Amino acid sequence: ERVLSGDVDFVLHTGDISYANMDESHWDQFCRDIEPIAARVPFMTVPGNHESPGNFSAYRGRMWMPQPGDGAPSDGFYHSFMAGPVSFINLDDNTMFAGINVSPTQQRWLGTQLAAATAKRNLIITAQHHPLYCSNPERDCRNQAAQMRGWLEPMFNEHKVALNLCGHMHSYERVLPTYENKLVSANYSNAGAPAYVINGAGGTHEGYAKFPKAGEPVAPWSAVRLRVAPVAMAYKVHIHRRRHAPAETRRFAGTFDWAAVRAELGALWRVARNTVVEYIDADGDVVRVTS
Numbered sequence: 001e002r003v004l005s006g007d008v009d010f011v012l013h014t015g016d017i018s019y020a021n022m023d024e025s026h027w028d029q030f031c032r033d034i035e036p037i038a039a040r041v042p043f044m045t046v047p048g049n050h051e052s053p054g055n056f057s058a059y060r061g062r063m064w065m066p067q068p069g070d071g072a073p074s075d076g077f078y079h080s081f082m083a084g085p086v087s088f089i090n091l092d093d094n095t096m097f098a099g100i101n102v103s104p105t106q107q108r109w110l111g112t113q114l115a116a117a118t119a120k121r122n123l124i125i126t127a128q129h130h131p132l133y134c135s136n137p138e139r140d141c142r143n144q145a146a147q148m149r150g151w152l153e154p155m156f157n158e159h160k161v162a163l164n165l166c167g168h169m170h171s172y173e174r175v176l177p178t179y180e181n182k183l184v185s186a187n188y189s190n191a192g193a194p195a196y197v198i199n200g201a202g203g204t205h206e207g208y209a210k211f212p213k214a215g216e217p218v219a220p221w222s223a224v225r226l227r228v229a230p231v232a233m234a235y236k237v238h239i240h241r242r243r244h245a246p247a248e249t250r251r252f253a254g255t256f257d258w259a260a261v262r263a264e265l266g267a268l269w270r271v272a273r274n275t276v277v278e279y280i281d282a283d284g285d286v287v288r289v290t291s
Contacts, residue, residue, distance in 0.1 A: 003040050009083060010041050014167035015048025015094070015129030017063070019205065022053045031062060046090045047077050048129040048167060049100075056095060065090075072109040080113050087117035091128035093148065100130050100144055102151040110152070114159035126156065127165040131198045133175045135222045136209040140169065153179065156194050167200035171209040171227055174198075178221040201227065 002008045020026035034043060044065065051059040056077070066079040077092035091110065093100045102110075117124050132148045134141040156164060157179050175198070177184045177191035184193040201208060208227045212218050218225075 003037050008037075008041050011037060011043045012088070012090075012127060012165065013043065013045045014127050014165055014199065015046050016050040016167055016200070017045060017048065017059070019050050020058065021050055022058070024058060027058045027062060042081075044081070044088075044090065046128055047092055047094050049094050052094055068109055070109055070112045072105060076106065076109075078106055078109065080117075082122075085122055087113070087120075087122040087124045089113050089117070089124065089126045091126065091152070093128045093130050093151075100147060102128075102148070107151060107155070111155055114155055114161070118159045124159060124161045125163045125165065126152075126161050126194075128152075129166060130168045131166045131196065132164065133178060133181075133196050133219075133221060134169050134171075134173055134198050135211055135218055135225060136169050136171060137212060138169075138209065149181070161194040164194050164196045166196070166198055169198050169200045169209045170206060171211065171225065172197075172199050172201045173222060173226070174224040176221045176223045181219075181221075183219075183221045 018027055018030035020030065031038075037043065043063075045059075045063045047056060047059055047063075059077075065077070066081060067074050068076045068078050068080075072078070077095055078090060080087060080089045082088070089110065091102065092106065093102050095101075114124065128148075130148050131141070131145055132153060134145060173196075175196035176186060177188065177193040177195050179193035185191040188195055211225045211227070
């Protein structure tokens with residue numbers, strides 16, 4: 001419905017796409033299910049660990065993404081694209097088979113992409129499958145998250161990434177601006193570090209991930225934790241043109257359920273309202289971007 005009405009510019013899926021594993025018929029059914037959407041707007045993806053069986057053959061054969069460019073291998077599962085003045089940089093942390101990994105080649109590519117986006121003063125949003133921060137009491141939120149921070153967090157912080165999106169954990173969590181496991185800001189206005197959204201609660205036969213029980217300690221950077229969430233979260237970018245009339249509004253994403261999720265969407269928009277980036281567009285106009 002939102003796609004047909006023109007509200008959706010693209011869909012971004014952060015991995016574990018159909019949970020088909022090696023079941024080709026399951027993959028085919030999933031692709032038929034998303035066809036009304038993917039036939040009309042870009043369906044952008046990063047691979048999750050459940051895409052890995054068969055050397056990612058089912059994923060490779062169905063989810064064709066842009067090539068990385070900038071000297072990276074042409075078959076790399078990472079890429080970047082622009083949506084208005086927003087740079088989206090999508091990463092691969094699953095294809096090394098020895099557990100999660102962000103290869104040195106990909107890290108160099110990421111540095112090039114971030115530097116280019118920073119030079120253009122674009123708003124930067126990154127995405128990958130595994131989280132850098134999460135509160136679930138599982139090893140993924142301890143050992144793996146620490147590994148992810150080691151590979152990515154210094155570059156994210158240096159180039160002022162505004163937001164990082166991921167999946168993997170079967171839950172939803174919003175993380176306040178944080179760096180080196182320390183809370184940097186209690187709000188999102190002129191924050192000195194990236195914010196993080198974990199949205200892996202779309203549903204799976206494996207069930208939902210657990211959070212700390214009542215009375216157990218929770219990290220100060222964890223703002224919101226939900227065991228249910230829509231498959232797609234929403235982000236909107238207001239582009240205010242100095243010499244062009246009315247503001248243009250873009251909505252990136254889908255449909256919502258449950259009162260808690262609706263409240264969280266409203267909070268996402270409110271807390272980010274004061275994050276402003278300016279850049280010069282092709283016509284020489286100064287463009288103010290509020291995420």
